[in-house]
Amino acid sequence: MRKKIGLVLLGLICPLYADFDYTVNNTNFTIAQGSVLPNEDKTYLYNYNRLRFRGDYTDENLFFTLIADSVNYLGHDYVNSNSFEYVKQLEADVPFKTQTAFNDYHEGNTYAKIYRLYGGYEDDKNRMVIGLQNITMGVGRIWTPTNLFNPKNTYALEPDETYGVAALSYTRHLNETSQISAVASQKADHSFKYAASYKSYLEYGDVGINLIHSNDTKMVGYELEGDLSNTGVEVRSEGAYIQHDLKTVNAQEEKEFFQGILGADYGYENGVTIVAEVLYSSQKFSDKEVF
Numbered sequence: 001m002r003k004k005i006g007l008v009l010l011g012l013i014c015p016l017y018a019d020f021d022y023t024v025n026n027t028n029f030t031i032a033q034g035s036v037l038p039n040e041d042k043t044y045l046y047n048y049n050r051l052r053f054r055g056d057y058t059d060e061n062l063f064f065t066l067i068a069d070s071v072n073y074l075g076h077d078y079v080n081s082n083s084f085e086y087v088k089q090l091e092a093d094v095p096f097k098t099q100t101a102f103n104d105y106h107e108g109n110t111y112a113k114i115y116r117l118y119g120g121y122e123d124d125k126n127r128m129v130i131g132l133q134n135i136t137m138g139v140g141r142i143w144t145p146t147n148l149f150n151p152k153n154t155y156a157l158e159p160d161e162t163y164g165v166a167a168l169s170y171t172r173h174l175n176e177t178s179q180i181s182a183v184a185s186q187k188a189d190h191s192f193k194y195a196a197s198y199k200s201y202l203e204y205g206d207v208g209i210n211l212i213h214s215n216d217t218k219m220v221g222y223e224l225e226g227d228l229s230n231t232g233v234e235v236r237s238e239g240a241y242i243q244h245d246l247k248t249v250n251a252q253e254e255k256e257f258f259q260g261i262l263g264a265d266y267g268y269e270n271g272v273t274i275v276a277e278v279l280y281s282s283q284k285f286s287d288k289e290v291f
Contacts, residue, residue: 018059026051029157035083044083046075047108048157052115064119074108084109092163093187098132116164127171132164135183137197137210139225139236142277145259146210146221146240149185149195177201191215199223216245228264235264257283 027050035042049072057064073079092098099113118131138144142159144152150162167185174180178200185193193214200207205226212219221240228235239260245253263277 018057020055020057022053022055024051024053027158031157033078033083035081036086037082040082042081042083044075044078044081046073046078048073061121061123062119063122065116067114067116068112069115070110070112072108072110076107079104079107079109090163091188092132092165094132094164094166095186095188095190096166098164114164125173128169130168132166133169134162135165135167135169135185135195137195137221137223138238139206139208139223140238140261140277141263141265141275143259143261143279144238145242145261145279145281146219146223146238148212148217148219148240148242149183149193187214193217210240218243233264233266235262237262255283257281 027048029048030045031048032043032045035044051070052067053069054067055065073084078084088102098115100111102109102111114132116132116134118129118133120127120129120131122128135147135149137147137149140152142152142154149165149167152159152162165185167183169181169183171179171181178198181195181197181199183193183195185195187193191214193212195210195212197208197210199209205224208223210219210221210223212221219240219242221238223236223238225234225236227233237260239258241258242256244255244257259279259281261277261279263275265273265275267273
């Protein structure tokens with residue numbers, strides 16, 4: 001019995017050498033929003049509220065992160081609209097459930113979700129992460145054509161809020177100015193998507209090459225970012241050549257196209273930043289292909 005108690009006490013003492021930090025924050029918007037569906041000319045007034053918990057556990061080179069949300073929409077007309085039915089269909093493209101069902105109440109709708117859940121190992125040269133995570137690619141502030149894992153949604157309330165990816169990612173720092181990364185992720189249909197990238201700092205700025213491969217998509221992309229002649233104006237560009245097997249309701253066809261951005265931003269001492277960005281696409285897509 002004493003041995004068992006001793007083992008339990010040892011198990012309780014070990015975590016004392018680790019660190020656990022947590023934060024709780026809340027985001028709230030009251031919005032007048034037009035319908036997201038084509039050919040529907042309606043405007044809805046509603047309140048959006050997201051309560052977020054984040055916990056970070058670290059023990060020497062090991063780390064673990066959990067981010068969980070409680071999301072509430074308040075507005076009778078909106079939660080009973082076709083636009084909200086579209087919102088309810090949106091989920092992370094992963095092979096497991098990350099959110100609860102939507103629950104109706106008198107004037108609104110609420111649900112809970114796991115936003116991020118991952119753990120890993122990191123030292124001076126290596127970083128490995130497994131779980132529901134964010135895969136970072138590209139340098140765009142508004143559009144990120146090279147990021148086919150977590151693309152920004154320019155029209156979302158919070159464009160940086162992106163669905164997580166079920167992935168194993170690894171980054172190796174070759175030296176102080178360059179690194180290589182590899183990603184293997186699994187989608188909802190249990191197929192896999194792979195990526196590799198190389199990034200380095202040259203005299204004029206940061207340069208990166210990105211590759212993505214899956215059953216229906218192949219991409220070769222680049223990214224450039226640097227200071228414009230020491231003026232404080234940061235210029236950037238990224239572009240992607242993409243081959244994609246597009247599946248619609250009535251047909252399947254292969255699309256080959258290029259998308260790229262050119263942008264710049266300048267930050268003032270008072271915290272205000274001016275951002276300009278232009279997106280080019282060699283192909284146009286119909287509403288049915290987008291939705």
